Amino acid sequence: MSTFTIDPIFILLTGVVIVVGGIIGLKLHPFLALLLGAFVVALLTPASAIEQFFLAKALAPAAAKQMAHKTIGERIASEFGSTCTKIGILIAMAAIIGKCMLESGAAERIVRSLLNAIGINKAPVAFLASSFFLGVPVFFDTVIFLMMPLAKAMALRTGRYLLLVLSILAGAVMANSLVPPAPGPLFLVGEMQIPIGMMMIAGTILGVITATSGYFFALWVSRKTSVPVRDSAEAKLEDLKNIAAKDDSQLPALWFSLLPVLIPLIFICADTFLNSFYKVGSAETSTVSALIGFVHFFGDKNIALITGAAVALVLLVRQKKISREGVSSFVQSALSTGGGIILITAAGGAFGGMLQQTGISARIEELTRNYQMALIPLAFIIAAVVRTAQGSATVALITASGILAGMASGNLEYHHLYLGLAIGCGSKLVPWMNDAGFWIVCKMSNLTEREALKTFSPMNFVMGCTGLIVIMIAARFIPLI
Template identity: 30%
Template structure:
């Protein structure tokens, strides 16, 4: 409620907010799974009903709806649109199939999913979850077409790799914000977070996710498909060209990350980062700008450089936008639902109650982040909320830096757990992987829950080891 000035007709207590949240999720599940209402419509109806039931006055309703929708759509739309254009050009040129063939030659068909997942893990260090997944989609689709078998067993490990990096390792916003709030050493958080991400990727992404994926026969999505007919954009790109196009946004984003890290380590941080040259280079590494530059370079290299006409290049890039419209709108509506749950105060009410129970700090850190995540959907909000509530406890205690890092990891683990219908990422994975809601709940929700549990166990082990060393 601090982020919006809403007019309220009444305010519910913690118990009422919990009942409302559970009821809203139940209604949404019935609408989508039983009544077969389109997810976008169902999410809008549920968001409106939840806001009004929570006491938000009609005059403030649109502000509450836009709170989550606008921010989610603003973050996702540019990344998905630019990533889809890039993917479409790589796909239609033959570059995706080339990469798939070469990768399979190196790792073998039986390890194709592992090879994709490992590549996603490396890409996931500098690039955000949604942007990285979109860039990898044409490669995932091409590999799945080549090796056959279960599509989800090939695709899900890559999503786990991106998610693990996004949740546990700086420079991603959640762990950076939490570290700043509680005063954790960001370098130590990065080192430990990378170790956690790799362990969780292997245990959940490599060992568990393919087994869950085998349970469902999901056809390969056709969002970026060009195999049904010739487009005229086909060419014979070199392997180095395609790898260079995929590496370009990563290099630019790493440039941004490196400069930000260097600036934070200097005494004159503000002056350094505001320097015209430095700020210009940082701009090039902002994810939407990096993807835009890569799309422009792809148009030159795969388009005009390959002898294609401008009208054909325009047609190919435009054809990438139509299929992803549903993905963007459903994802934005998922953000709307999560935003409504956030402004009604559900997450804060539950977190505040848990913080007063007096349980061990490492357990409280995990549970607060986990329940806020389940209540309102956003992993970053869950992590920063938990950090804000735990900072007083940490400041009052005699904790070593390694113990504080373990607490940050516990909060990170809690913030990833059990993604469901109020999480925009849930709908992103659902639509890009061609799953219905029941399939997504049976795979992605379970996977994210497993990531949370493994992360919490690792955090407890680290905290115990740090306590022995203290």
């Protein structure tokens, strides 16, 4: 007796209609719409597809079969919990850091110092450059957590909140897509056998070009779309305005204001450097070994953010002279905001996870296997379609590089570096509701889902396509072979 199998593309489209229609059309809360979409996608996915998905992830046949026969609720909860594992502590600590920096006046001090150094008209460019620099060693979501409080404080001066937000996102997105030792590019370097130094140099050049195109798009769209700094639980507008009216003598010192951001950044960068470029051997002294262990411990992104949050609380207590009870109440308020973001982001992860289990990546690979097209745009399109279909840039990178790794070793007219760069650019198109990062952007910036789809998502499209054009021109005129 033959079994009827639903095409993963049909399941994908059904999930899209439910989530987008539920949030924008029916005005459902994103948490509910995402869980409903995850449930329907899981219900439509046959056990055979789930088993094949886990076999492709190198699970033993018995384990893959066991995963395929889990209940829908167990599968959704598993992906929900997996996303929480990745971002739960980060979001909670980032909520504390952000609120502390706003309430203590630290964000205001940083903004005033920045304006004194570069002038108010260059603030968006400074945010773009800063987020690009941070996006290389630090995860994309961590950059958003660290810089959004500064954008809110700066917007009270410039009145260009959307431009500041998009400038931050443009820099962070492209650095994290193209420049090792960011995780995605680091994976590409190994899979495609690209020299890491070459990827760092080329990725930085291409990243600057694409982020600049994103900035020009941000300038254009911010003239057409006005987004105010909205009142939110972690950043009341009245409080921000009161802080902005304070004299410089009432604000914390600049070095102290920077500590909650610099401490996580320094430790994460140091740990990334050690993991990427330093090989542990038997020749180290006990002091060096202890120092390496110290860096590895505090360089863990969760520990680094916890440390930053502790310093931020010390800054708040010292600046506002609040009691222990006041600190407890303050943390409770910050975590209430963070908890809502965690729930929505984890639900987005569950929806994306259910889409992955349909076998959508393998289906796309099957459709493109015999597609007669030049390799560079093919690499870009495969990565873009997989990313848009199931929400994970990592899965898009793995899928596209898996398809093209064999071709990269063939007789190309250009260096296969360009294929890796094309995959990196394509993996950022197009963020929407099935992407956990999309929800982090929405909730940390207070953009509505509709506003993010009209600004952030098209900006990624512009940057990705700009990257593709530059790559094809460079491969033609600077083949590097």
